[in-house]
Amino acid sequence: xxxxxxxxxxxxxxxxxxxxxxxxxxxxxxxxxxxxxxxxxxxxxxxxxxxxxxxxxxxxxxxxxxxxxxxxxxxxxxxxxxxxxxxxxxxxxxxxxxxxxxxxxxxxxxxxxxxxxxxxxxxxxxxxxxxxxxxxxxxxxxxxxxxxxxxxxxxxxxxxxxxxxxxxxxxxxxxxxxxxxxxxxxxxxxxxxxxxxxxxxxxxxxxxxxxxxxxxxxxxxxxxxxxxxxxxxxxxxxxxxxxxxxxxxxxxxxxxxxxxxxxxxxxxxxxxxxxxxxxxxxxxxxxxxxxxxxxxxxxxxxxxxxxxxxxxxxxxxxxxxxxxxxxxxxxxxxxxxxxxxxxxxxxxxxxxxxxxxxxxxxxxxxxxxxxxxxxxxxxxxxxxxxxxxxxxxxxxxxxxxxxxxxxxxxxxxxxxxxxxxxxxxxxxxxxxxxxxxxxxxxxxxxxxxxxxxxxxxxxxxxxxxxxxxxxxxxxxxxxxxxxxxxxxxxxxxxxxxxxxxxxxxxxxxxxxxxxxxxxxxxxxxxxxxxxxxxxxxxxxxxxxxxxxxxxxxxxxxxxxxxxxxxxxxxxxxxxxxxxxxxxxxxxxxxxxxxxxxxxxxxxxxxxxxxxxxxxxx
Amino acid sequence: xxxxxxxxxxxxxxxxxxxxxxxxxxxxxxxxxxxxxxxxxxxxxxxxxxxxxxxxxxxxxxxxxxxxxxxxxxxxxxxxxxxxxxxxxxxxxxxxxxxxxxxxxxxxxxxxxxxxxxxxxxxxxxxxxxxxxxxxxxxxxxxxxxxxxxxxxxxxxxxxxxxxxxxxxxxxxxxxxxxxxxxxxxxxxxxxxxxxxxxxxxxxxxxxxxxxxxxxxxxxxxxxxxxxxxxxxxxxxxxxxxxxxxxxxxxxxxxxxxxxxxxxxxxxxxxxxxxxxxxxxxxxxxxxxxxxxxxxxxxxxxxxxxxxxxxxxxxxxxxxxxxxxxxxxxxxx
Numbered sequence: 001x002x003x004x005x006x007x008x009x010x011x012x013x014x015x016x017x018x019x020x021x022x023x024x025x026x027x028x029x030x031x032x033x034x035x036x037x038x039x040x041x042x043x044x045x046x047x048x049x050x051x052x053x054x055x056x057x058x059x060x061x062x063x064x065x066x067x068x069x070x071x072x073x074x075x076x077x078x079x080x081x082x083x084x085x086x087x088x089x090x091x092x093x094x095x096x097x098x099x100x101x102x103x104x105x106x107x108x109x110x111x112x113x114x115x116x117x118x119x120x121x122x123x124x125x126x127x128x129x130x131x132x133x134x135x136x137x138x139x140x141x142x143x144x145x146x147x148x149x150x151x152x153x154x155x156x157x158x159x160x161x162x163x164x165x166x167x168x169x170x171x172x173x174x175x176x177x178x179x180x181x182x183x184x185x186x187x188x189x190x191x192x193x194x195x196x197x198x199x200x201x202x203x204x205x206x207x208x209x210x211x212x213x214x215x216x217x218x219x220x221x222x223x224x225x226x227x228x229x230x231x232x233x234x235x236x237x238x239x240x241x242x243x244x245x246x247x248x249x250x251x252x253x254x255x256x257x258x259x260x261x262x263x264x265x266x267x268x269x270x271x272x273x274x275x276x277x278x279x280x281x282x283x284x285x286x287x288x289x290x291x292x293x294x295x296x297x298x299x300x301x302x303x304x305x306x307x308x309x310x311x312x313x314x315x316x317x318x319x320x321x322x323x324x325x326x327x328x329x330x331x332x333x334x335x336x337x338x339x340x341x342x343x344x345x346x347x348x349x350x351x352x353x354x355x356x357x358x359x360x361x362x363x364x365x366x367x368x369x370x371x372x373x374x375x376x377x378x379x380x381x382x383x384x385x386x387x388x389x390x391x392x393x394x395x396x397x398x399x400x401x402x403x404x405x406x407x408x409x410x411x412x413x414x415x416x417x418x419x420x421x422x423x424x425x426x427x428x429x430x431x432x433x434x435x436x437x438x439x440x441x442x443x444x445x446x447x448x449x450x451x452x453x454x455x456x457x458x459x460x461x462x463x464x465x466x467x468x469x470x471x472x473x474x475x476x477x478x479x480x481x482x483x484x485x486x487x488x489x490x491x492x493x494x495x496x497x498x499x500x501x502x503x504x505x506x507x508x509x510x511x512x513x514x515x516x517x518x519x520x521x522x523x524x525x526x527x528x529x530x531x532x533x534x535x536x537x538x539x540x541x542x543x544x545x546x547x548x549x550x551x552x553x554x555x556x557x558x559x560x561x562x563x564x565x566x567x568x569x570x571x572x573x574x575x576x577x578x579x580x581x582x583x584x585x586x587x588x589x590x591x592x593x594x595x596x597x598x599x600x601x602x603x604x605x606x607x608x609x610x611x612x613x614x615x616x617x
Numbered sequence: 618x619x620x621x622x623x624x625x626x627x628x629x630x631x632x633x634x635x636x637x638x639x640x641x642x643x644x645x646x647x648x649x650x651x652x653x654x655x656x657x658x659x660x661x662x663x664x665x666x667x668x669x670x671x672x673x674x675x676x677x678x679x680x681x682x683x684x685x686x687x688x689x690x691x692x693x694x695x696x697x698x699x700x701x702x703x704x705x706x707x708x709x710x711x712x713x714x715x716x717x718x719x720x721x722x723x724x725x726x727x728x729x730x731x732x733x734x735x736x737x738x739x740x741x742x743x744x745x746x747x748x749x750x751x752x753x754x755x756x757x758x759x760x761x762x763x764x765x766x767x768x769x770x771x772x773x774x775x776x777x778x779x780x781x782x783x784x785x786x787x788x789x790x791x792x793x794x795x796x797x798x799x800x801x802x803x804x805x806x807x808x809x810x811x812x813x814x815x816x817x818x819x820x821x822x823x824x825x826x827x828x829x830x831x832x833x834x835x836x837x838x839x840x841x842x843x844x845x846x847x848x849x850x851x852x853x854x855x856x857x858x859x860x861x862x863x864x865x866x867x868x869x870x871x872x873x874x875x876x877x878x879x880x881x882x883x884x885x886x887x888x889x890x891x892x893x894x895x896x897x898x899x900x901x902x903x904x905x906x907x908x909x910x911x912x913x914x915x916x917x918x919x920x921x922x923x924x925x926x927x928x929x930x931x932x933x934x935x936x937x938x939x940x941x942x943x944x945x946x947x948x949x950x
Contacts, residue, residue: 041947187945237950239942251940258937265703285928287935290921292702295728299695302688302725306668306699309686310707314699332689422941460684460700460707463663468632468678470687471671480634481679 009226015074017082022091024067027170032069038187040242043232044073048417049081061123080529083604093124109140114148154212158204168209175213243420245384245413250280252391262313264289267303272355273411274345277317297325308338311459317343334374336469339398346410357600358412361576367554375499378554380408382528385420447479453498503555513546516566524550534608561588625656632682643794643820654804668697670717674741677712691722694729705918711738715756730784733812734917745826779894781815788814789910812916846907882911
């Protein structure tokens, strides 16, 4: 058979988008992740978009139980998981129904006909079998296969029950895809060997299904002519690892702990889609990381504030509804002038909203959502791997300025994956944090503020520096409780000056493309990939369009107004109702084109291109 | 660093702030006792951290010349849990009230108890909201007329001791603001306990709930109306010390002193402590004070750091280098 394979044509593709769709119990996230890991190890550039329902196991075969994983792998530099898939694997009728409209014409469509029985069709609310449509053969490379039966056959001899055998059907589909894109299953085999080391029968079944997949694909009529390959991407040289945004955030926080010399403390309560940060940090015990799974969101932040007072690098992680619960405590951290990193992995709101879908609708909330005048700097990560750098930056800012800092990511970044160019240790700048000692006891003032408005971080256990902090207004200097009118005015302005002054430390803004011109696409956060893809394509077509993406969303960079002034039109795509647009109007008195999308899905490249083209026409 | 046991006087623990509780408030007596006890514990002053929430009781840290954190309403236990789990070597105390600790902060209180984290909680129970001017609290008796219950409160109260026992607190005690000697003994025992300690202090609010406890605390009656639970001591009470308490399989009986049981606070189940609570709630025995429960269990903050050390030992100490490069990576170029 291998001789046969060699005779077949190998067509090179530059850029492929695959979408795995199935029931939420079908293992689509796992299948997608395995293909991603394999592609990463083969050196492709890649981007992923897991899209799953909030129900863990919705009733089998229903439309609302459909789970999907889209991944894009390429031999060139890419920044988003692609708009429409070239390949779709649909594990049942419901998944087929929810996704088929997105598949590109001419794309490969692999369908598990084993899950198109009358019962399945009824659950998917079909009156007749959609696979009977002759147009499928015309419009797509249509590959109907009975994955159920094939999997049962393949796993029959491994010694597992039929039920357990059938569970391997995602591995069979994965095996097919590996063969079609001529990639080795080695990474997945290694992973299976480790995962099922103690369950030899389950391991045998999974390996058999994976292997059977490649044989099934090899013998399919449609692939007799040839198969595909996507060669290595020409990424900048260096060491890479495949990383998801939440894992990168966790790794960035641990890195910041090493760089600052401060032990990391996480106080957190599980919430989708932020929980993976807690999971990741809980594993870093050999980096001396304390993770405290608190009784609720409020205790999550309050334990972190307590740990900060005790001298740890304190972090709390959450998503929108959890941020709402933490508001009062964030004000306390402002008032106590203690460092704290608050990570908000945004999701669709309001209220419980759409927990597993993405949105950027907490920006205004992060900046202004507290009682009283309680300024907090806000920074945003722009890609899964950038979460690493953003987490370091947030930690550095918090401890340098003795302030809580909010780091905004979102579900799309948190769950998305891409290759991460691992920095060399020497590229990461240490920022050692020091504390006053008993030698400073003479005349020590807990609320003495330096020229930046920063007070000393004196730690319990230090003789002679005993002091009290808290939520009541404090007298500048001594820090004793004060209801004095003039002191309150002074302290409000002092806290504001400290936070707004952080903008003085920003690097000058860098515009991607011309420094002035017709259109600037301005963004923040996870829209980076789609904007970058759109602007890049338009620039290659010779269009007058530039991109600017903000790391610091509060305080805004001081040179932002000048940049905006140099363009005829500024478009701001945001997965909210125009938060940054309003901020720009408010702070700089400039109008912008607010391009708002709140579907729970990220922007596509083509949507942004169309918006820009509208202004260039 | 000195290894000598420091010697302090009470005034070493008084901050330079004027105490601003109402004249006659029971809180003064508690402050006095705590300062005296702290001075004698042999703990370096800089290792004390006093944490509070909001309310009259929660002004406490400002009057103590130690490290202190005046938090937000109800969250003292959470803030203190953060301090203690970060730095187990610190001596962390929570000062709270019946509103702060049992109402808005009830959740944090019970979870600190079940975790057995090594913080000491002193809950001032005056059965009223003081700082918001006189509303009924979660320990106010049913039918209580207050500004927010003009026709009588319809809420049933918590028994803080029963709540602590039910939440798994490993040290549970009660004392009274007007009995400083007893209070100091209880506070010292709380400090000596490994793990979480809960001390309810019955405290008089002179403004909004004056004389709420006179029927228990008045000198004339207190010997008859209180029974002190002290481990290893007989459960006796009465002006002449001639009455006692005896546990029968189905009930608790008032007996003569020589028939009284010896109190044990280290029972596996705490069943007798519960029985006393329930009997007390029905008014059938004198109000029990003293130590209801004192048992040893794993202590969370110690275990957190033991687990860290064990993993560092097992995996090797993590470095920036290992953080970045451990796991699956590939090289380009």
